[in-house]
Amino acid sequence: MSDLDGQSAHTALRDAAVRILAAHDLVLEEIVVTGPRSMPEVRVIVDRPEDQLGSADLDVVATASRELSALVDEDDDLLGPDPVVLEVTTPGVDRQLTQPRHFRRARGRLLSLSADGTDYRARLLAVAGDDVLVLRQEPGRDDRGRPLKMPPGTSERLEIPAAEVTSAQVQVEFDPPADLAQLIADATPSKES
Incomplete structure (x- = not known):
């Protein structure tokens, strides 16, 4: 061969x-x-x-x-x-998430992503029917390690169809939220609906 x-x-x-x-x-x-x-x-x-x-x-x-x-x-x-x-x-953290299966595997992870010309820093909590990403925006920290705040009026929860994402990548994270399992459970659609 x-x-x-x-x-x-x-x-x-x-x-x-x-x-x-x-x-x-x-x-x-x-x-x-x-x-x-x-x-x-x-x-x-x-x-x-x-x-x-x-x-x-x-x-x-x-x-x-x-x-x-x-x-x-x-x-x-x-x-x-x-x-x-x-x-x-393994794919490594530099892999671009391009397929719905990539997003399903990245549930719970912090992402940097772009959709409709807007950049987001958000945690992927679930992938709902028709491959809609259920995200929680997380503003991060400043250069001194202090938590940043989201601009007033900004929704913490986002739902973006995977097809509208122009780029997405997992971010390296050393301290995920302690309540991550509950966040994912709350955002995951039930199989009955």
Whole structure:
């Protein structure tokens, strides 16, 4: 299998990765092939399932990586007989959220996003029917660490269709709100409605 650039060349690897990742409660986000043909770099990007909050456990990712690497070493049908650099990784905080599934996985996270020419700093609490983002604006802190206030008349709660978001990215956060689980529970639509 010498054509790593073709989609069909990834089918066997994709199938093997999905099987191994499922055993570790991870999902395949995408496979990216870069580098020269003589030593291609294959990045297998993984994440947690949409219905789970938070980031993937890096120890679990490392275990899945070792298992996939061992399988690639054993089976030349996956990436061919020539050497390749295989990396199993998570999307990272620099990934742009572009698909509804990205937003569902980011529930509870603080985002910087733009929609209709307006920039927001808001926590994603839920993704409602028709992929509407339910957000709580959070103004952040000034350069001295003091809490900022939202301008008077600004609504704390936002509902923005995912299709109207022009850019969105998870923000690194060291101190999420203590009541995060309750905020998410209150914003999540019930299955009966």
